[in-house]
Amino acid sequence: MTSERWPTELRLAKDKRTLSIAFNDGTAFDLPAEYLRVTSPSAEVQGHSPAERKTVPGKRNVEIIGVEPVGNYAVKLVFDDMHDTGIFSWDYLHKLGIEHEEKWQSYLDDLAAKGLSRDR
Template sequence: MSAWPTELRLSKDRRTLHVAFEDGASFAIAAELLRVESPSAEVQGHGPTQKKTIPGKREVEILKVEPVGHYAVKLTFDDMHDTGIFGWDYLRELGETGVAKLQAYLDALEAQGLSRERGGRR
């Protein structure tokens, strides 16, 4: 593991996870991005071609952040999704590539006729 966090803090509105790393890098990662890029099998499937586009998560909130050993956290979202284990390296990756990942998500929603808003349909 190359990324080691020094701070993990949930914003008051529960829509942003702030992560700082020992090398000085820090990121504010939107709950929406964390939810739609969850490392869970529900989102990622069991292979690269099985990834699902999850609509309707623009306003999703993080209810709980729980440590998993010394290597990860488990996030519980207000839609009750709680099966993704976010390792430190994955949180770092989301912080570094979040803008591109969010754009890819928005493009996938558009291509599938889906929406970020609750209900998920345009």
């Protein structure tokens, strides 16, 4: 699968808590590490079907400690909790940017419904 959307800039903030990405279509996003960790496209988080999707608590202070290219279509993010199995395609990162508010609220709602916290 190829994308016509390509990143023109990808930058990890000095505090390792925000990944900034700009695309050739003019869109740009600052994506928090916590948001990226809890929406990781990995099987550990997403499961193998929507029914298996996990709500990951306790990641408020997570940092990104590595950004590794995967071919010319994605990056693998390494988090300080050692999660490193998600491959973030350019399309997926763009979608996370576009849908940030909606996805973040859904995550917060899931935490509340399950009695979980961003801190533990």
